[in-house]
Amino acid sequence: MTYSRVVLSAGSNIGDRRAHLAGVVERLADDLIAVSPVYSTAPWGGVDQDDFFNVTLLAGADRNPGQWLDICHELEQAADRTRDVRWGPRTLDVDVISVSRDGEIVRSDDPALTLPHPRAAQRAFVLVPWLAIEPDATLWTPQGERPVADLIAELDPDERAGVVPVDDLPAVRRR
Ligand SMILES: Nc1ncnc2c1ncn2[C@@H]1O[C@H](COP(=O)(O)OP(=O)(O)OP(=O)(O)O)[C@@H](O)[C@H]1O
Numbered sequence: 048m049t050y051s052r053v054v055l056s057a058g059s060n061i062g063d064r065r066a067h068l069a070g071v072v073e074r075l076a077d078d079l080i081a082v083s084p085v086y087s088t089a090p091w092g093g094v095d096q097d098d099f100f101n102v103t104l105l106a107g108a109d110r111n112p113g114q115w116l117d118i119c120h121e122l123e124q125a126a127d128r129t130r131d132v133r134w135g136p137r138t139l140d141v142d143v144i145s146v147s148r149d150g151e152i153v154r155s156d157d158p159a160l161t162l163p164h165p166r167a168a169q170r171a172f173v174l175v176p177w178l179a180i181e182p183d184a185t186l187w188t189p190q191g192e193r194p195v196a197d198l199i200a201e202l203d204p205d206e207r208a209g210v211v212p213v214d215d216l217p218a219v220r221r222r
């Protein structure tokens with residue numbers, strides 16, 4: 048038994064953004080612990096592009112970190128995701144933000160799956176939705192384990208202002 052708890056971030060800024068995010072919730076239905084509201088988010092990373100819709104999800108299951116990443120890639124492929132511009136527009140991006148096992152945060156330098164996600168602490172589009180579903184969330188950073196609320200408070204106010212709640216995705220029924 049390798050029960051693990053995962054934080055995933057999903058984002059879309061091409062096509063039916065809401066439908067792409069709803070597909071993630073549908074796929075993970077059996078493992079879901081919580082799904083944030085949908086947020087409209089200004090593009091992060093310096094590429095001029097349309098706003099994203101983002102959600103952060105908590106899930107738990109008997110899976111290792113690589114199996115969570117496989118699900119992320121499967122979901123991206125199902126949305127016909129292509130890799131063109133780094134941090135550029137996409138139908139669907141699903142990232143593994145953090146995994147914990149038996150309450151211990153998993154850490155990995157593997158470029159194929161770096162954990163926790165090395166840029167999560169700078170991304171209001173990940174942290175703000177995460178805090179909405181887990182008010183005492185913490186993230187491992189190079190400075191150690193930090194409350195997500197503190198990381199958000201340290202972001203540029205413009206970065207925070209670009210992340211605005213829209214509404215909730217419809218609830219899914221467990222299979
Ligand atoms: N924590 C992680 N979550 C998702 N992918 C990761 C992670 N760590 C490493 N990767 C690797 O990064 C590769 C590129 O991922 P992707 O195209 O989603 O990057 P990106 O979304 O453009 O940028 P970023 O990594 O900054 O979010 C993936 O194929 C994957 O193997």
Ligand SMILES: Nc1nc2c(c(=O)[nH]1)N=C(CO)CN2
Nearest residue numbers: 058088089090091099134172
């Ligand atoms: N607001 C926002 N910006 C992004 C996003 C995203 O999901 N939301 N994903 C990116 C690819 O890593 C690059 N920039």
